[in-house]
Amino acid sequence: MMSTIEDLKQDAATQLEAWGLAKQKMQVAVLLDVSRSMENSGFYSNGQVATLAKRLLALAGQLDDNGEVEVFPFGTKFYNPSTPNDNVTPIKIKLSEFTGSDARELALQNKLMEIYGRCEVASISGGTNYSDVLRASREYYFGEAEAPHTVTPVLRLFVTDGGCELSNQPAASEEFIKGSCLPIFDKIVAITTQGEKQFNFLSKEIDQGAILGDSSALPDYQKRCIDNADFKTVHKPDQIHFEMLIDEIAEWLNTAFSFGIISQDLVKIELEKFNAHVAKKRESERARASYFFGPTYTSEKQPHFFVRHKKKLALLAMLTGAAVGFGVGYFGVVAIVGSASALIIGVTTGGIGLAAAVGFILAITLAVWAWNNFISPKDQVAGQSYVPVAAQPQPGADFNRVVEQTPAVTREIQRRMGLHTQKVLKRRAPAPSAPAIAAFSGANPTGMGYIPLPGMGSSSGASSAQDSLAPPSYATVAGDQKNSVGGRGL
Numbered sequence: 386m387m388s389t390i391e392d393l394k395q396d397a398a399t400q401l402e403a404w405g406l407a408k409q410k411m412q413v414a415v416l417l418d419v420s421r422s423m424e425n426s427g428f429y430s431n432g433q434v435a436t437l438a439k440r441l442l443a444l445a446g447q448l449d450d451n452g453e454v455e456v457f458p459f460g461t462k463f464y465n466p467s468t469p470n471d472n473v474t475p476i477k478i479k480l481s482e483f484t485g486s487d488a489r490e491l492a493l494q495n496k497l498m499e500i501y502g503r504c505e506v507a508s509i510s511g512g513t514n515y516s517d518v519l520r521a522s523r524e525y526y527f528g529e530a531e532a533p534h535t536v537t538p539v540l541r542l543f544v545t546d547g548g549c550e551l552s553n554q555p556a557a558s559e560e561f562i563k564g565s566c567l568p569i570f571d572k573i574v575a576i577t578t579q580g581e582k583q584f585n586f587l588s589k590e591i592d593q594g595a596i597l598g599d600s601s602a603l604p605d606y607q608k609r610c611i612d613n614a615d616f617k618t619v620h621k622p623d624q625i626h627f628e629m630l631i632d633e634i635a636e637w638l639n640t641a642f643s644f645g646i647i648s649q650d651l652v653k654i655e656l657e658k659f660n661a662h663v664a665k666k667r668e669s670e671r672a673r674a675s676y677f678f679g680p681t682y683t684s685e686k687q688p689h690f691f692v693r694h695k696k697k698l699a700l701l702a703m704l705t706g707a708a709v710g711f712g713v714g715y716f717g718v719v720a721i722v723g724s725a726s727a728l729i730i731g732v733t734t735g736g737i738g739l740a741a742a743v744g745f746i747l748a749i750t751l752a753v754w755a756w757n758n759f760i761s762p763k764d765q766v767a768g769q770s771y772v773p774v775a776a777q778p779q780p781g782a783d784f785n786r787v788v789e790q791t792p793a794v795t796r797e798i799q800r801r802m803g804l805h806t807q808k809v810l811k812r813r814a815p816a817p818s819a820p821a822i823a824a825f826s827g828a829n830p831t832g833m834g835y836i837p838l839p840g841m842g843s844s845s846g847a848s849s850a851q852d853s854l855a856p857p858s859y860a861t862v863a864g865d866q867k868n869s870v871g872g873r874g875l
Contacts, residue, residue, distance in 0.1 A: 390484045393443035400627040401447055404635055405659030410651070411540045411570075411634075412455070412526065413445040414475070416518050418545040419458045419504040421511065426546065426578050428622050429501045435494040436623040441542065442480045442493075444630060448540065452480035455525070458500055459518035460509040473525040476500055513547030516556035519564065527567050531806050534648050538568040538638065542630065544622060546576035548583030558607075561590055565609035566801045568647045570637045573616045574625055581618060591616040598794040610798045611640050635659050644798050703752040710741075710748035 388396070401407050417434070428434050438454070446452045455475035458464040467474035483493040504510055522541060527533045541564075549557050564571060573591055575584045595601035595608040615633045619625055635654050641647040 388439075390439050390443050390446075390480065390490060393440055394446045397440075397444045397447045397627050400631050403658065403662045404631050405655035405657070405662065406631065406635060406653075407447075407655065408653040409448065409634075409638070410450065410653070411448045411538045413441060413449050413453075414455045414457060414522055414526075414539055414541045415441055416457045416459060416522060416541060416543045416545075417500075418460070418513065418547060419464065419501050419510055420460045420513050420545075420547050421505075422546055422579065423576075424501060426576075428546070428576070429498055432494055433621055433623040434497050437544070437625050438478065438493055438497060439483075439490070440625065440627065440630070442478065442483065444540075444627065446480045454478045455522075456500065457518050457522050457525075458504050458509075459514070460504060461512045461514050462509050463518040463521040464500075464504045464507055464509055465521065466503070473521045473528070475522070475525060512550060513545060514553040514557075515543075515545075515549045516553050516560050519543075519557060519560035523560065523564055523567065523569065526569070527805070529809060531809050533567050533802065533805060534646055535651075536568055538570065538641070538647055538651060540630075540634065541569055541571050542625075543571060543573040544576070544625070545574075546578055549586050554586050557586075558590055561594070561614065562607070562609050565596075565611055565613045566646060566798060566805070568641060568651070569613060570634055571614035572630060573614060574629070575616070575618045576622060577618050577620060584618070587616055597797055598791060605797055610801060611637075611644060611646070613637055613641070644795060646798065646802070706748035706751050710745035 398407070401409070415438075423429060423434070441454050442452070445454045455477055457475050463473075465474055466476065478493070478496065483489050483496075501510075522539075526539050527536060530536050561571070571591075573587060575581070575587060577584070591614045595603045596612055597605060597608045597610055599608070601608065617625075617629055619629075638647065638652050638654060642649060642652045
């Protein structure tokens, strides 16, 4: 029996409670691939996208006060149903419209098929480009926000079965960088029915992408402000579950708050519950990894006998196997020689010799396997990730991408946020005079919004002082002196 949206809503509440996010509020958006390959795989017509939509509605019912999911369909570009297309208008799916009866939930499937049909008619289903939908969703939530840190954080689920076209990758990378300085958490899920190689760009951009303050040799303008994204792969859309959707949100919220990207009053994490859940999860991972001959790790709980003495046992097995193998193998050689003079005895002992030779090969194989897995230093490297929870970074440092909060990093993040606000104010201001235009012409030659790329669109690549100023509404950092928000770092 399929779960109803109300059942899923309870499941979502349980997961959020476990992660310490029961009181957290976020806006929920889905950037949904409507390329032909999605329907060629039957994901729309067989109801798998509808199953995903039900889970998102259930999650929105807990995270978002209006119980609403904004859908941004995309293929070669973002599908904007508004007329004219100047204003970004997502397709809104409300929880109240699709709950209460089986017929209403069935209507959700029809709604999604209608969305796919509209995009097919609009001729945007012939490929997959990321940048336009990333830009549209960013502008929808933050395009008019003078103080984006006061906007309710956005959980942006990006679902696609196609890799980003090569020509679109630089623009998509730029959009990921822009989003990292805003209250946006990207949960990117790739559907790998056509293979995983096409998602190398996403894996490189999200899992390995440079972040301000890391040791990467890339210039700062090619780095994200903080790690605000998580990349996952599934085989089908209905495999996207609540644990996958909620994972890493709490760490990101605390990190974003510590750098001033999110206002203090918008972060509602119950740290005790969160830490307890992480401790339980890591203990479960240790238990699976250390079963029988697992990797070494440090833990308050004493490992069982085989883990404590695995090196000694492996060495003993190797020596014993080698000795028996050599001994029986020697006997087999004698038996084969004996078969030349005594046929009956030779056949019998020759069979024993053949079995002995096989046993010798198996013994050598066991010895090599034992060396590679339990005696060489590789198990020590694997074991480094299994350390006591107490030694793990606290929420906000991000378990996977720890970057020191230095004044230089904080200054750069504040500068980028300031450029965003300058852009908003400039768009709202009346048309400037000719002298004002001339004075501003060198402020942002790249036209990239608030992340200037030196050398692009300007022969000098220089930026004016206006680009380096944060707006008055934000705290700034001078030298080693930090201003704090709510008693915490920026």
